[in-house]
Amino acid sequence: MVWKILSIFAAACLGASCYFAWSNQKDLAAERDRESNAKANLKAAQESKKQGEEALVAKKTALEAVQKDLAAQKEETVKLGVQVQEKEVSHGIIKGNLDQIQQQVAAVEKQIEDAGDIEKLITQIEKLKKDQAEAEAAVANQTQRLAAAQEAYTSLVASTEKLRETEARGRRGVVDPTFTARVSQYFPEWDFVILNKGNSGGVFANADLEVKRGKDVIAKIKVKNVEQYGSIAELIPGSLAAGQAIRTGDTVVASAQVATPPAPAPGKAGDAPAAVPAAPAPTPSAPAMSSDPFGAAPAPGAAPAMSSDPFGAAPAPAAAPAAAPAMSSDPFGAAPAPAPGAAPAGTADKPNTADPFGAAPAPKP
Secondary structure (H helix, E strand, O other), rough: OHHHHHHHHHHHHHHHHHHHHHHHHHHHHHHHHHHHHHHHHHHHEEEEHHHHHHHHHHHHHHHHHHHHHHHEEEEEEEHHHHHHHHHHHHHHHHHHHHHHHHHHHHHHHHHHHHOOOOOOOOOOHHHHHHHHHHHHHHHHHHHHHHHHHHHHHHHHHHHHHHHHHHHHHHHOOOOOOOOOOHHHHHHHOOOOEEEEEOOHHOOOOEEEEEEOOOOOOEEEEEEEEEEOOOOEEEOOOOOOOOOOOOOOOOOEEOOOOOOOOOOOOOOOOOOOOOOOOOOOOOOOOOOOOOOOOOOOOOOOOOOOOOOOOOOOOOOOOOOOOOOOOOOOOOOOOOOOOOOOOOOOOOOOOOOOOOOOOOOOOOOOO
16 A cells, blocks of 8 residues: 555656656746847847947048148138238239339320420330330239139138038037938837938937927937938937827928037136137238228338238228238137037847847938
8 A cells, every 4th residue: 555655656756857847948948049139139239339430430530531621721721811912012012113104104294295305205105105004904913813812712711611610510419400301210119210311411419309290399309320321319208299109201300409518617628729819900001901902002111911801891980990810820710629429328128139220221312
């Protein structure tokens, strides 16, 4: 009887061990699946990090190219300013020669009235008139060349201002007010969207944008990563309208309100450089470009001051001349200090084998 009880107890223990063995096999398979998913996520994250580092290098290269272009524009502006000053000096000399010729013609005409060798005086008058015509033609030619130089200088200044504005907006992360884009894809589980435009379409990192459907703003987003033909933006918490969801094809525009970074305290590291002080007012002996182009010639050896404005307006009567910026100073002003970039917000860990940083969509033709 005892052996039967022991046999039944041994059979029960064997069945229990078989069940636990089968259960452990199933848990081991699930654990291996989780390990495989974790490795796949780690590999995808490493690839995304590599792509981000390559994009950062490309952005730094583009910034260096823009800075080199800006330096070249500055040098060209200085050269044009020197050429304008040289034209002013040449123009003044020619006007002085013209005034001298006119005085000689007046003297000859007076001699004719007083009588004398009429034939000889007529010959001298004809020669002086010819010289006067040549001098007037030279003055007209110099005036045209000066006008062309002024027009080239104005165009260069406008181009430089446009480059400065684009660089400043890029540093502050502010896109053009007329900027528009489309939502290529939305990931609600990570609260970020992929846009169909990148830095080639006017997108900057840390730019504040709005997602619109029709005329209604349904959400606000902030750009985190920018590629050439695409960008990734993060949904600003609490900005999604109630009952709304971002969809593929929604319109993205510039944000109506952009947060302005506070001005740095004076005397601390990272402050923007102080503005270049204005040069002292030009001396009365230096003629300005806005003076009468047919006035009296400058005294010998007196050249226009380098600090005078060659394109400034004529001063008002009885008013003291305003101080003009020195030609040797930086015509582009001090560049604003770049705002500190916000660190990209992290997302909560969620088990998923999909790559949240997939490749940007191909550019539209």
